[in-house]
Amino acid sequence: MQPWHVYLAFGLYVAAASCVALLARRGLGRGVEEYFLANRTLGGMVSALSYSATTYSAFMMVGLAGLTYKGGVGALGFELIYLSGLMLVAFFGPRFWLAGRRFHIVSPTELLAVRYDSRALGAVAALAAAVFLIPYSAVQLMGIGYLLETLTGGALPFLAAIGLAAAVALAWAWMGGLRSVAWTDALQALLMMVAALLVVGYAVAELGGPGTFTRRLAAEWPEWLAVPGGNGYFRFSTFLGLSLPWFFFSLSNPQVAQRMFAPRSLGSLRRMLLGFLAFGFVYTLVSVTWGFVARLRFPDLANPDLATPTLLGSGFIPPFLALLAMLGITAAAISTIDSVLLTLASMIARDVYRGCRPRVSEAGELSVGKAVIPLLTLVALLFARLKLNLIALLSVASSAGLLVLVPAIVGAFFWKRGTAAGALSSIVLGGAVVVILQFWKPTYLGLWPGVWGLIVSTAAFIVVSLATKTPEERAREFTDELRNELLAHGVGRVGIFRSPHPA
């Protein structure tokens, strides 16, 4: 592949998405809710595509394909268990959406601050999220850097590639807030899907079509079609350690949890959920198939993470399709980075800055939020430039680390006895356990750090909450009063066998 092919393709992609971002910016009004939540007016289809592009990063066509290459079909199970975790949006989505409108909540960490009546809790939760999400963004940048550097044969060096990607993510997040992020995400989601379908479809056809493909897999790599899979990689403890944090991803990761505030109606929220499920199901199957293609075509790779770069750079895939796949993977990474940047900016402005200075004006808070976006981008860029093992480790720990927010979020709506001290100790203790184990002993007593983090944070939340006094008024507003609103919106009306269920 010639470097100018990559430059041209990347330039066209950036130009097209920038036009979309500029058009979206024309609808931008004033205020914090407008900037960070598109004034809670997003339609269902844009929400679904944007949610898809935000959730699915370069991990899918690179990391998940690599996991499939390494261990086989267990990768499909773990990713589909993640997808089934979207059932949490069916239960928590209407609650987030209603509470967000009622209390003008902008971020998931602000939801904790309001429910438990503690600004300190919101600030600590926001900072804890930043500790894990900035390295996560840095690793996405590093992925783009390695991919573009490899595909241009070094003509576009790593540093220039990550600088370009960071500048693009910054511009799209900054210029129109969630409006430009959501619309560019929607375009990028389509690009991701079309590129993945075309390139994997071509590869399977080249290997003899679906029938021959599956027969060859069963004949040549039978272990890879079962669990624990190739080389016994997907042992049950590994499978549980990987899938459990991901099952709770839709609640624990602020950049996607925040999207439950943004749809214009519960109908739009429903379309977001169902649209994402359809996208995710197809994208998961395609990404796993890609990993199996690599297993059949290049069985002797020393490093499974090289499965995708090897397939794209080998000549097995025609240059045009390889270029399209490169764009799809780049789009997946950038659409995740800009959403993370925007969400972190909203949390730092609302939960940290306003948490410390409650009398600040809305304009002041928004200015801080907009100023923080370039700063966060710079930090992520510096982290990516350092290529430190520590960054990769924190990124790996991000899904496990953010899991410690889950007990407090569940308690916010379903346990009146939950208190700010309980939530705070749950996040701090659970987070500390995840970080310590990740560095010290990635599997302790056969369990992964995320599982330990969830156990410790849940125990701390319950024990400390029972020993401290709950903010009764707020607890009632988030449970009893919300219950009436939920019923009025038709939540829980449809029974499993009967419709509608008696209210």
Add this chain to the structure above:
Amino acid sequence: MVGSEKWWSLLLGLLVLAAYIVPYKWLGQVRAWYGAGFFWALFALVVILLLVRFTTGWKEPPKGV
């Protein structure tokens, strides 16, 4: 939980448990396309269809509610 939510959460929770137990308990030796991978794909499809039904009733309340 409101209305039928508790029954739905029970059903969906059991399905998630099955997604962990069935492939590891009974499908570990099935080295073919109709083994664990097929089970997980079916599991995800069933969850999606159940969520379509579960969220069918979501609506905007009449004005004033």
